[in-house]
Amino acid sequence: MIVMSPRVAARSWCLLLLFVGANVWGAEKAPPIASSFAVFWQAAQGRPFAEQIKLWDQDIEAPRRDIYASVVWETQNHPDWVDKKRRYLQARFVEYPKIAGDIPAEAVTLQSTIDDQVTRFRQQFPDASPKPPVYVLLAPNFDAKSGVRSDGTPVLAFAADSLWLEKANLDIVVPHELFHLYHAQHAGIRNDGVMPGVALTLPLFEEGLATYVSGQLSPGHSDGELLLQSDLGDIPIRRLPEIANRFLADARDKAIDTEHPEAFKKWFNASVVAYQKDLPNRSGYWLGLQLIRYLRKTHSLME
DSSP, X not given: OOOOOHHHHHHHHHHHHHHHOOOOTTOTTSXXXXXXXXXXXXXXXXXXXXXXXXXXIIIIIGGGHHHIIIIISOTTTOTTHHHHHHHHHHHHHHHHHHXXXXXXXXXXXXXXXXXXXXXXXXXXXXTSOSSOOEEEEOOSSOSEEEEEOTTSOEEEEEEHHHHHHHTOOHHHHHHHHHHHXXXXXXXXXXXXXXXXXXXXXXXXXXXXXXXXXXHHHSOSOOHHHHTTOHHHHTSOGXXXXXXXXXHHTTTTSBSOOSXXXXXXXXXXXXXXXXXXXXXXXXXXXXXXXXXXXXXXXXXXXXX
């Protein structure tokens, strides 16, 4: 008996699903993203960037205009979103010839993982929605994120192309992000804790909790895998007091501070440039996970 991997099996079904459509919760009247991409790329491949971006707006964003404006580009919060969009898309269009054939299968695999993880999630959190507002999209500027639609509804978005390029472990990414959505719906903690007026302690707590939950729903992974960054898993636990004290020096800084974003970047941003010479980038995620593990000794998840 030949056993196929989920991604290989999904490839066998992706062409059929282009026509019948996957069960993408929250997709509303938009066609499946894989079929939109097929239409877009057939017309855009090999064309000048100016033509490609017009086709992108027509085939990818127009059927999903609100979710792209409010969640993908966050146009209300970023006055320079048009320039950023052009830069990100120009780089992504260069990568599409290498991955265009893989995107439909990744979208199918992603939806299958979402379906499975929602079922598992509701076993841990019975009050979670059986059909949460989840969108499978294409986006060059993130892999997965929670956000808020223009009507105030918390939603979750996954970028199939970015996840494929990262070769991301969907069984870790999906429950992590489902918890962010659940917490936004039930506790009002939106945008992964990166909210106006809050201190860095909130995203520390929020990312640590989401990482912990992903480990509960997909057991058997190392800390480096759960944190989506192997060098974070290499931080020795004996450094916890030192790192905690260092974070406390920045703890009162705001999660959103356009004039002084250095503290947030130091603890939570990914970058090819090191923010702290003796710690990996995104060390706030590691510290948050240690905090939640300590709290779990005396508190339940529902608390």
